[in-house]
Amino acid sequence: MFFGTHTPRLDDKGRIVLPAKFRDALVEGLVVTRGQDRCLYVWPQADFERMTAQLSQTAGRGRTDRSYVRMIYSAASDEQPDKQGRITIPPTLRDYARLERDCVVIGAMDKIEIWDATAWQQYLADHEDAFSDLDEEVAVTDG
Numbered sequence: 001m002f003f004g005t006h007t008p009r010l011d012d013k014g015r016i017v018l019p020a021k022f023r024d025a026l027v028e029g030l031v032v033t034r035g036q037d038r039c040l041y042v043w044p045q046a047d048f049e050r051m052t053a054q055l056s057q058t059a060g061r062g063r064t065d066r067s068y069v070r071m072i073y074s075a076a077s078d079e080q081p082d083k084q085g086r087i088t089i090p091p092t093l094r095d096y097a098r099l100e101r102d103c104v105v106i107g108a109m110d111k112i113e114i115w116d117a118t119a120w121q122q123y124l125a126d127h128e129d130a131f132s133d134l135d136e137e138v139a140v141t142d143g
Contacts (some may be wrong), residue, residue, distance in 0.1 A: 002107030007117065009101050014094055015086040016103055018042075018048060022112060023085050032093060034077040035113055037057045040089065042112035045078065089114070 006019040018026065029045035043051065060066060075096065079087040088097060101115035115123070 001109060002112050003109070004107045006105045008103055008105060010089065010099055010103055011086075011095070012041050013088065014112065015104070016086050016092065018081060018085045018087060018112070019105060021086060022105075022107070023081060026081055027079060027082050030087065031076050032087065032089065032114075033072050034093065034096055038119060040093055040099075040114040041072075042087075042114065043075075043110070047110060048076075092101055 002022055002025070004019065004021065008017045008019075010016050024073075025044050026042075031045060032040055032050040033044045046083065055065075055069060075093060077090050077093065079136035081087050084106055089097075093099075098116045098118060098119060099114070104115045104120040105116050106113050106115065
């Protein structure tokens with residue numbers, strides 16, 4: 001499970017340092033691809049493979065499925081973190097997410113999201129009011 005917010009910078013070679021607390025789950029490799037809302041999704045390799053197996057059971061049955069699969073898989077890049085925990089973000093993905101220098105890496109339960117810092121701040125501002133109302137719609141129990 002991934003959670004928390006971190007603020008690394010993209011270096012001149014298009015690399016980003018992943019948070020130390022996330023690295024153990026990514027040591028076997030990862031897949032980075034387009035996410036929704038102009039961020040990037042990062043899954044551990046094994047989780048991406050499980051998602052692929054699940055999608056293969058239903059993908060292609062409708063326009064929405066085909067579109068989702070095309071967007072996710074056409075941009076996917078498998079990466080291996082180096083000893084410093086850095087991964088290279090391919091240029092097409094940097095362009096898609098409009099990554100410049102300052103980034104935000106967030107844990108989003110089963111995956112990691114990489115955002116441009118300004119875009120993340122705007123997302124938070126745009127969604128704060130709606131978030132305040134979500135407790136009645138999201139089924140979470142206390143015990």
